Each structure stands twice: as C-alpha cells, then as structure tokens.
Amino acid sequence: MGDVASNESVLGRAALSRARRVVVKLGSALLTNDGRGLDDPAIGGWVDQVAALHQRGVEVVLVSSGAVAAGMVRLGWQARPSAVHELQAAAAVGQNGLTQCYEQHFARHDMLTAQILLTHDDLSNRKRYLNALSALRTLVGMRVVPVINENDTVVTDEIRFGDNDTLGALVANLLEADALLLLTDQDGLFDADPRHHPEAQLISEGRADDPRLAAVAGSGGALGRGGMTTKVRAAQLAARSGAVTVIANGRQPDVITRLMAGESLGSLLYPEQAPIAARKRWLAGQLQVRGTLVLDPGAVKVLRDKGSSLLAVGVRNVQGSFKRGDMVACVDEKGMTVAKGLVNYGADEARLLAGQPSHQIEAILGYVEAHELIHRDNLVVV
Numbered sequence: 001m002g003d004v005a006s007n008e009s010v011l012g013r014a015a016l017s018r019a020r021r022v023v024v025k026l027g028s029a030l031l032t033n034d035g036r037g038l039d040d041p042a043i044g045g046w047v048d049q050v051a052a053l054h055q056r057g058v059e060v061v062l063v064s065s066g067a068v069a070a071g072m073v074r075l076g077w078q079a080r081p082s083a084v085h086e087l088q089a090a091a092a093v094g095q096n097g098l099t100q101c102y103e104q105h106f107a108r109h110d111m112l113t114a115q116i117l118l119t120h121d122d123l124s125n126r127k128r129y130l131n132a133l134s135a136l137r138t139l140v141g142m143r144v145v146p147v148i149n150e151n152d153t154v155v156t157d158e159i160r161f162g163d164n165d166t167l168g169a170l171v172a173n174l175l176e177a178d179a180l181l182l183l184t185d186q187d188g189l190f191d192a193d194p195r196h197h198p199e200a201q202l203i204s205e206g207r208a209d210d211p212r213l214a215a216v217a218g219s220g221g222a223l224g225r226g227g228m229t230t231k232v233r234a235a236q237l238a239a240r241s242g243a244v245t246v247i248a249n250g251r252q253p254d255v256i257t258r259l260m261a262g263e264s265l266g267s268l269l270y271p272e273q274a275p276i277a278a279r280k281r282w283l284a285g286q287l288q289v290r291g292t293l294v295l296d297p298g299a300v301k302v303l304r305d306k307g308s309s310l311l312a313v314g315v316r317n318v319q320g321s322f323k324r325g326d327m328v329a330c331v332d333e334k335g336m337t338v339a340k341g342l343v344n345y346g347a348d349e350a351r352l353l354a355g356q357p358s359h360q361i362e363a364i365l366g367y368v369e370a371h372e373l374i375h376r377d378n379l380v381v382v
C-alpha cells in the first residue's frame with residue numbers, strides 16, 4: 001500500500017540504519033507470555049539487543065507496557081479486571097516487577113536504567129513537557145536507559161484503552177527521535193486483523209498519514225487493547241516530528257538489531273516530510289508566542305550562523321509575561337524576528353538574567369533550571 005517514491009532514501013528502511021536516537025515500545029501482548037506474567041527470557045533478549053545498539057552509540061529509550069498483566073499474575077487474578085481502580089492496583093503491583101526485570105537484565109551489561117512514569121497530560125502541559133524533556137535528556141546523556149510507562153495510578157482513559165503506543169509517539173516527538181519501533185505480537189500491520197482473517201496480507205510500507213492504513217487497523221486482543229488503531233495513530237503522531245515508525249513482531253529473532261540494520265521486517269510507516277523540515281514545522285506550529293526577547297547583535301549572529309542555544313548574556317530586553325515552557329520570539333534590535341523557541345525561564349526570572357553570564361544564574365535566582373535561556377533543540381531560526 002502506498003508507494004515509497006522519492007522518500008525512500010531519506011525516510012525509508014535506510015533511515016533506520018542511520019538512526020541515532022530510537023524509541024522502542026514493547027506492548028503488553030508481547031511482554032506477558034500469553035498472560036502468564038512477564039516473559040523474563042524474552043525481555044532479556046530485547047535488552048541484549050538494546051545494549052548492543054547502545055554500545056554503538058545509538059541512544060535508546062524504552063517504552064514498556066506490561067504492568068497490569070504482571071500485576072494480575074502477582075495478585076493471582078485470572079482475568080483482566082474491568083474496574084479502573086482494580087486495573088490501577090494491578091499496574092502498581094506489576095510495575096515493581098517490570099522495573100526489577102529490566103534492571104536485572106541491563107545490569108548484566110553494566111548498564112543503568114531509570115523508571116519514568118508519565119501521562120499524556122504531562123506531555124501537553126508546557127512546563128511539565130520541558131521538565132520531562134530535561135530529565136530524559138540528562139539521563140540519555142549519562143548513557144542511562146529510561147524505561148517509560150504510563151503513570152497508571154493517575155490516569156483512567158489510557159488504562160481503560162491500554163494504549164502505550166500514543167505515549168511512545170509523544171516520547172519520540174519529545175526527544176525528536178529518528179525512529180519509533182512498536183513491537184507487538186503480530187508481524188506488522190495487515191490488510192485485516194490476522195487473528196480473524198488468516199489470509200490477511202502484511203503491509204510492508206506506507207505513508208503514516210495514508211487514510212487507507214487507519215481503515216484496515218482494528219482493535220487489540222485481551223491483554224493489550226489499543227490494537228493496530230493506536231499504532232497507526234502513533235505513527236501519524238511520530239511523523240509530525242519526522243520519525244519513521246515500524247510495527248513489527250517482537251518474537252522474531254534479533255528483531256531490533258535487524259530492523260536497525262535496515263532489514264525489511266514488519267510495516268514501515270514513514271513521514272511525508274524529511275525529518276528536519278518536519279521537526280521545525282512541528283515546533284513552530286506548537287504554540288502561540290507569549291513574549292519577546294530582544295537580542296544583542298552577537299546573539300543574533302550565533303543563532304543565525306551556528307544554530308547555538310540562546311544564553312541570557314545575549315539578551316538586552318524581555319517583553320511580555322510568559323512562563324517556563326512557553327513559546328517566545330527572539331528579535332533583533334530593530335524588532336525583526338530571528339527565531340522562536342521554548343523558553344526555560346519565566347518572564348520574571350528572564351528579566352533578572354538578561355545580560356548575565358550563565359555561571360551567575362545560581363547566584364541570581366538561587367537555582368539553575370538550565371544553563372541556556374532557550375536550548376538549541378527547542379529553537380527554530382526563522
């Protein structure tokens with residue numbers, strides 16, 4: 001379905017072999033040994049592959065489901081409960097087992113993991129978005145593997161629908177990952193649900209926003225429930241920031257390694273636009289501008305010529321009232337817009353910091369949220 005056309009070289013399988021940052025999502029249907037609890041040896045196998053990628057310098061962030069299913073086994077429950085509070089209880093019990101399991105396997109490779117529990121709301125709230133971003137960036141920079149799941153204790157919709165695919169895509173947007181791998185219990189997206197239609201054909205490639213893909217995607221099985229509907233939607237979300245998505249069978253031997261070598265497995269859903277253009281458009285379209293930073297000529301030059309982060313020292317004047325995480329415009333002294341970006345400090349703090357070197361931030365504010373006023377990854381030069 002769909003043709004790969006001219007996007008193939010930039011956004012197709014070859015993009016995976018060049019990827020530097022990848023989000024790997026392991027679904028409930030895959031992780032839990034048909035409902036018999038966490039499949040520990042299989043998790044060990046995925047961890048080995050992630051460790052090998054890590055060794056090659058690829059940054060990997062895991063999004064792992066399985067808390068509810070693992071908790072059900074620990075609590076001796078035979079069937080997935082339908083009451084939300086019981087699902088939440090099972091998730092809370094199971095999340096411990098999940099964390100332990102990853103920690104033990106990564107420890108075999110002398111690698112540290114970090115548990116991060118997020119909700120979709122965390123990623124749409126500007127301040128918490130930036131907080132999550134800086135924590136994740138710091139972890140990845142320290143070569144720690146974040147293992148993310150939904151914070152099931154405080155959500156109801158997500159746990160009812162069993163959808164970590166969306167979370168995987170939002171994390172791919174957040175980190176501007178090159179690829180999102182959705183590993184599940186089927187070989188990929190078929191033209192009909194293969195559980196009910198054994199003759200269904202695998203769709204090996206398509207454009208993420210092709211409406212025909214959404215039309216063939218159905219819901220999931222008893223454990224994970226988002227099915228292919230949420231996976232195709234996740235691919236569309238991931239495409240906003242230029243990431244390619246692959247839906248593949250986690251049970252295939254060495255699946256992560258082979259996908260990352262560019263092998264044609266599963267269903268590849270690629271974005272319409274090349275990554276850089278897609279990311280800039282995504283960031284630029286994010287929000288209304290809430291304030292203005294007037295830059296000195298030196299800052300204008302480094303932003304334009306080098307794509308550097310904006311430091312407080314290059315800011316002459318701060319206008320408007322904005323909060324940390326809001327979008328602000330950066331203008332030159334004639335008022336021409338130079339860039340737009342997500343600001344790390346609110347307007348009051350930014351006024352205190354304007355013109356000051358970064359090493360003074362702690363002395364001025366009593367804390368350091370970030371060394372730059374706007375990080376270059378959150379800045380679009382216009």
Ligand SMILES: Nc1ncnc2c1ncn2[C@@H]1O[C@H](COP(=O)(O)OP(=O)(O)O)[C@@H](O)[C@H]1O
Nearest residue numbers: 027028029184190192193218220221224226227
């Ligand atoms: N067109 C389709 N192609 C493949 N699988 C489909 C399709 N439509 C529905 N499904 C179902 O989606 C399930 C995978 O989704 P889900 O159970 O939510 O997995 P996970 O827990 O890995 O997210 C498959 O087992 C399959 O029954």
Ligand SMILES: N[C@@H](CCC(=O)OP(=O)(O)O)C(=O)O
Nearest residue numbers: 027028065066067068164224
């Ligand atoms: N967050 C929950 C449910 C998430 C879930 O099952 O999602 P999915 O793997 O996309 O079907 C858990 O860890 O069990």
